[in-house]
Amino acid sequence: MLSAVKNIGNSAAVIIPKPLLAEFGVEAGDSVELKVEAGRIVIERIANPPRKGWAEDAKRFAAAEDDKPEWPEFGSHADMVKHGDVWLAGLIRQPPAKSEKPGAV
Numbered sequence: 220m221l222s223a224v225k226n227i228g229n230s231a232a233v234i235i236p237k238p239l240l241a242e243f244g245v246e247a248g249d250s251v252e253l254k255v256e257a258g259r260i261v262i263e264r265i266a267n268p269p270r271k272g273w274a275e276d277a278k279r280f281a282a283a284e285d286d287k288p289e290w291p292e293f294g295s296h297a298d299m300v301k302h303g304d305v306w307l308a309g310l311i312r313q314p315p316a317k318s319e320k321p322g323a324v
């Protein structure tokens with residue numbers, strides 16, 4: 220089966236007819252692996268794409284209110300505080316006030 224390489228912006232694309240995609244087991248939008256072997260471009264179907272289903276799982280956990288942190292003692296970016304030009308984790312003791320001398324109790 221012949222096809223042509225088409226320009227798409229700064230990239231290029233090859234149109235793959237739908238029957239060929241169906242025979243290959245992929246649909247438009249699926250992830251595939253591309254590599255060059257012995258002067259040929261090889262397209263491989265990815266059976267289990269990384270992070271497949273994570274969005275659905277996150278929604279299910281949130282709906283069940285099962286999305287609480289496992290280790291709440293470790294802060295996240297939401298716990299960060301800004302001191303001058305530096306961001307610090309909320310669990311880090313704030314620097315002493317200007318009137319407070321270092322080492323003073």
